[in-house]
Amino acid sequence: MADISNKTEGLADLLLGSEAIGRGALEGGVNVVASYPGNPSTEITEAIRQVAEKMNIYVEWSVNEKVAVETAAAASFAGLRGLSAMKQNGLNVALDFVSGISTSGSNGGLVLVVCDDPSGITSTSEQDSRPLARSLDFPLLEPGTFQEAKDMTRFGLELSEKIGRMVLFRSATRLQHARGRTLLGSLPEEKRKAHFDTSKQYVAFPSLPRHVEAKERMAQAKELCKDSAFNVYEGPENPDLLIITCGSCYLYALDAMNLLGLWDRVGILKIGTVWPLPDDLIKTHMAKNSRILVLEEVEPFLEGNLKELAVEWAADVSMPTFFGRRTGPLSDTGELNPDIIITALTEILELTYEARPPAYDQQAKAMVEKLVPPRSLALCAGCPHRASYWAIKNAEVLDTRDGFVTGDIGCYSFGLFPSGYSIMKTEQAMGSGPGVGYGFGKLGQFDMQQPVVAVVGDGTFYHGALPALVSAVNNQSNLTLVVLDNGATAMTGFQPHPGTGLDAFGHPAKPVLIEDICKSLGVRVEIIDPYDSEAATQKVLDFMNDEQQGPRVLIMRQQCALQMARSGKLYDVWVDQEKCVGEDCGCNRYCSRAFKCPGIMWDAQAQKARIDEAICVGCGVCAQVCRHEAILLKPLKAVQGKDS
Amino acid sequence: MTKHALQKDPLNAIITGVGGQGNVLMAQLFGRALTDKGFAVTVGDTYGAAQRGGPVSSHLRISKQTLYSPLTPSGQADIIISLEPVEALRVLGGWGNPGVVVISNTRPSYPFDVTSGGADYPALADITAAAEELAQKTLFIDASEIALEMGAPVLTNTIMSGLAVGLDLFPITADDFIAVLKNQFDDKKFNLNHSAFQKGLDLAASNKWSD
Numbered sequence: 001m002a003d004i005s006n007k008t009e010g011l012a013d014l015l016l017g018s019e020a021i022g023r024g025a026l027e028g029g030v031n032v033v034a035s036y037p038g039n040p041s042t043e044i045t046e047a048i049r050q051v052a053e054k055m056n057i058y059v060e061w062s063v064n065e066k067v068a069v070e071t072a073a074a075a076s077f078a079g080l081r082g083l084s085a086m087k088q089n090g091l092n093v094a095l096d097f098v099s100g101i102s103t104s105g106s107n108g109g110l111v112l113v114v115c116d117d118p119s120g121i122t123s124t125s126e127q128d129s130r131p132l133a134r135s136l137d138f139p140l141l142e143p144g145t146f147q148e149a150k151d152m153t154r155f156g157l158e159l160s161e162k163i164g165r166m167v168l169f170r171s172a173t174r175l176q177h178a179r180g181r182t183l184l185g186s187l188p189e190e191k192r193k194a195h196f197d198t199s200k201q202y203v204a205f206p207s208l209p210r211h212v213e214a215k216e217r218m219a220q221a222k223e224l225c226k227d228s229a230f231n232v233y234e235g236p237e238n239p240d241l242l243i244i245t246c247g248s249c250y251l252y253a254l255d256a257m258n259l260l261g262l263w264d265r266v267g268i269l270k271i272g273t274v275w276p277l278p279d280d281l282i283k284t285h286m287a288k289n290s291r292i293l294v295l296e297e298v299e300p301f302l303e304g305n306l307k308e309l310a311v312e313w314a315a316d317v318s319m320p321t322f323f324g325r326r327t328g329p330l331s332d333t334g335e336l337n338p339d340i341i342i343t344a345l346t347e348i349l350e351l352t353y354e355a356r357p358p359a360y361d362q363q364a365k366a367m368v369e370k371l372v373p374p375r376s377l378a379l380c381a382g383c384p385h386r387a388s389y390w391a392i393k394n395a396e397v398l399d400t401r402d403g404f405v406t407g408d409i410g411c412y413s414f415g416l417f418p419s420g421y422s423i424m425k426t427e428q429a430m431g432s433g434p435g436v437g438y439g440f441g442k443l444g445q446f447d448m449q450q451p452v453v454a455v456v457g458d459g460t461f462y463h464g465a466l467p468a469l470v471s472a473v474n475n476q477s478n479l480t481l482v483v484l485d486n487g488a489t490a491m492t493g494f495q496p497h498p499g500t501g502l503d504a505f506g507h508p509a510k511p512v513l514i515e516d517i518c519k520s521l522g523v524r525v526e527i528i529d530p531y532d533s534e535a536a537t538q539k540v541l542d543f544m545n546d547e548q549q550g551p552r553v554l555i556m557r558q559q560c561a562l563q564m565a566r567s568g569k570l571y572d573v574w575v576d577q578e579k580c581v582g583e584d585c586g587c588n589r590y591c592s593r594a595f596k597c598p599g600i601m602w603d604a605q606a607q608k609a610r611i612d613e614a615i616c617v618g619c620g621v622c623a624q625v626c627r628h629e630a631i632l633l634k635p636l637k638a639v640q641g642k643d644s
Numbered sequence: 645m646t647k648h649a650l651q652k653d654p655l656n657a658i659i660t661g662v663g664g665q666g667n668v669l670m671a672q673l674f675g676r677a678l679t680d681k682g683f684a685v686t687v688g689d690t691y692g693a694a695q696r697g698g699p700v701s702s703h704l705r706i707s708k709q710t711l712y713s714p715l716t717p718s719g720q721a722d723i724i725i726s727l728e729p730v731e732a733l734r735v736l737g738g739w740g741n742p743g744v745v746v747i748s749n750t751r752p753s754y755p756f757d758v759t760s761g762g763a764d765y766p767a768l769a770d771i772t773a774a775a776e777e778l779a780q781k782t783l784f785i786d787a788s789e790i791a792l793e794m795g796a797p798v799l800t801n802t803i804m805s806g807l808a809v810g811l812d813l814f815p816i817t818a819d820d821f822i823a824v825l826k827n828q829f830d831d832k833k834f835n836l837n838h839s840a841f842q843k844g845l846d847l848a849a850s851n852k853w854s855d
Contacts, residue, residue, distance in 0.1 A: 012679060012682075013679070014672075014675050014676050014679040014685060014687070145711060146711075174688065174714055174715065175714075177688070177689045177690075177691075177714075178686060178687060178688040178689065178714030179672065179675055179685075179686065179687040179688075180685070180686045180687075180711055180714075181679055181684050181685060181686075181711060248713075248714075251686075251711065251712065251713035251714065252713045252715065254710070254711075254712070254713065255712060255713045255715075255717055256717075259717060259720075337715050337717075338713055338715055338716075338717040339717055339718050342717065355717065355718045355719030355720065355741075356718075356719035356740070356741040356742070357742070360740075360741065360742060360778070361719070363777075363778065364736065364737045364738075364740050364778055365737060367733065367736075367737060367774050367777075367778065368733065368734060368737030368738075371730070371733055371766045371770060371771065371774055372730050372733050372734050372737065372766075373730065373755050373757055373758055373763035373764060373765055373766075374755065374757045374763060375662070375697065375698055375699050375731075375734075375755035375756070375757065376697075376698075376755065376756050376757050377697060377698045377756075378697045378756035378760075380697070418760070419756060419760075588761065589761060592759055592760055592761055593760055593761040596756070596759075596760045598697060598754070598756050598759045598760075600759060601754060601759050602758075602759065602761065612754070612759075614797065
């Protein structure tokens with residue numbers, strides 16, 4: 001990551017959207033940053049963390065998003081500036097507090113950055129967070145460029161402090177994960193001290209008068225944003241068509257305008273202060289345009305609000321024809337891109353456009369169809385989750401009662417797909433594996449006979465599984481909970497969690513162990529190494545058949561294979577091709593087709609299995625899977641004890 | 645034309661590969677070298693859960709004047725650099741056009757769909773023939789083999805970077821890129837990457853394009 005603490009004002013830096021937001025927070029004098037990792041938001045906090053110690057900023061990876069916003073809010077109440085960053089799913093976790101602070105108000109500048117994920121590329125939804133700004137009375141900023149991502153973060157902190165209300169800042173995947181030229185501003189010299197003014201209260205009740213006050217503060221925000229430089233018009237005085245856009249769609253629109261050569265007939269009004277809207281500016285442009293195309297991710301939020309204004313102004317502004325994600329021609333689902341916008345513009349303006357010669361286009365597409373295999377995402381070679389799922393799958397087969405797995409969010413979500421044997425049958429939210437599993441565990445009175453195994457990752461256990469586990473003890477739910485413990489929040493880049501024993505900076509912290517929590521609840525808890533395939537299978541079977549009332553917790557503990565790849569192989573692994581029976585094995589090639597570790601390849605020439613040494617991490621599980629003892633192991637270091 | 649002139653504005657390059665191969669870092673280093681030379685650069689990374697074996701592409705949009713979007717419109721790539729042969733074809737299929745140039749590593753990284761038995765991986769000869777047919781010119785090199793000879797497969801991306809700079813694909817000099825490498829790595833890693841980059845430059849001098 002880039003070092004975002006460079007003091008050279010005016011320097012052109014190449015920053016990730018995430019880094020630009022981090023830099024903007026520094027320029028805005030942020031003191032406290034508390035977040036929970038989740039793509040595409042993770043790198044904002046990561047970028048600030050890397051420079052935090054030298055700049056006396058407090059950064060933490062909180063246990064979940066609600067605690068993160070509460071931590072940043074406490075800083076604000078004490079007169080400091082705070083920021084919290086999360087993905088859209090995380091905002092839902094924090095929402096109860098977010099709703100409360102919308103009425104209680106805040107003090108020092110406070111910004112909540114929410115990073116939406118159009119098309120749900122790394123998410124369970126493509127939820128649009130923006131309508132919350134309207135329903136809960138928060139100003140909403142949405143950057144269209146890297147420069148704006150930086151400048152708006154600073155502006156958001158300042159605006160929040162002026163109006164005594166948290167500001168929502170909405171980014172999206174495409175800006176977060178892209179780099180662009182950004183001119184650096186100055187870093188503040190001011191050093192704030194934390195002090196809570198006890199003559200004040202930040203309370204959400206009584207809610208009605210607080211709501212009235214929130215509306216007044218929004219009116220103040222509207223006044224402060226009405227001439228904002230984040231709202232810009234580019235184009236001719238009286239265009240044939242006006243594009244009104246916000247966020248990452250702005251740059252796509254520029255691409256489309258350039259390729260179609262539309263600068264003399266189409267104008268672009270880019271809105272950065274998306275709620276409350278700059279009414280006067282919009283009215284001026286609406287009056288001059290009879291056709292308006294609205295470009296935004298994902299819901300028609302801007303489009304709906306513009307139409308509402310058009311209705312209000314019907315007496316003095318003639319009603320334009322609108323195009324957008326509600327009216328069409330754009331779809332109301334999925335991420336936009338330059339191609340989709342080009343198509344929409346050619347349709348509305350009745351143009352023709354060829355990206356490349358039609359014969360070439362056909363040939364290129366036919367070539368991909370013929371030669372290019374799909375590249376599905378898969379659990380990494382040697383991933384302990386695969387080993388755990390293999391054990392659970394085999395235990396379910398041996399059990400014969402048609403058992404199944406409830407799960408949730410993390411690398412182990414690959415249990416949804418062939419790579420994880422499609423073993424996971426429910427998956428919704430952080431911690432919902434245990435929560436839904438707990439619910440199934442109470443269905444005995446309705447004659448439910450199937451054993452249910454709930455799985456949860458170690459990070460997710462702390463984040464969202466504890467209430468379900470406590471309920472399971474309290475209500476005696478017949479729950480088998482398997483914790484897939486790889487020691488870190490692996491999916492988002494190995495951030496520490498409460499069990500890791502490290503803080504965000506890698507300094508020692510007091511670990512809160514999953515087994516200790518379970519013991520304190522009086523729950524049967526055992527730890528097993530999923531790489532020990534047969535023992536793990538038997539243990540899962542034993543847990544599934546435990547006659548005791550209430551939950552039991554099996555911790556399958558083994559470090560993440562990406563860590564293993566760095567720390568060195570446990571075994572040298574190879575295939576004795578004399579012993580390998582190839583296509584004649586079990587389910588044809590049992591090791592590669594059934595076990596599916598990408599470290600096992602098919603040697604087409606020899607018609608035998610082969611280990612791909614480049615990606616094998618030497619976990620040794622496949623040697624236990626092979627029924628012909630053709631996969632051989634040589635231990636490379638002392639294999640650790642099975643119970644840690 | 646001087647080394648720092650832009651042959652087309654915007655110049656669109658797509659650097660592609662498979663999660664973990666280092667193409668994202670490679671695109672970032674090119675982006676930084678170009679930014680240092682005063683170009684307006686956007687580098688857009690497109691991936692899902694990248695470390696888990698999926699395809700990853702970085703879109704480099706280079707301009708003298710203005711900032712372009714992080715996604716290259718279809719059919720608009722000028723340069724494709726791939727660390728994996730079928731990934732070169734995947735990008736060519738979507739972003740190729742008769743003027744595109746392609747340089748690619750020849751070492752396959754087999755998709756999960758192939759190792760688990762559901763799909764076939766094409767022969768290298770078929771891959772290079774398909775690329776030659778669709779691109780203006782191509783160059784396929786086993787950069788992974790050279791990286792392995794140097795003792796570190798992770799150097800493949802730096803060798804390919806040297807090849808790209810040696811072939812004058814970007815408006816920067818070898819020294820511009822080396823300056824960025826020096827900034828990026830500690831001394832030990834810099835030395836390794838510097839020699840890998842030099843190997844790439846040498847390859848550019850000793851290999852010829854296929855038209």
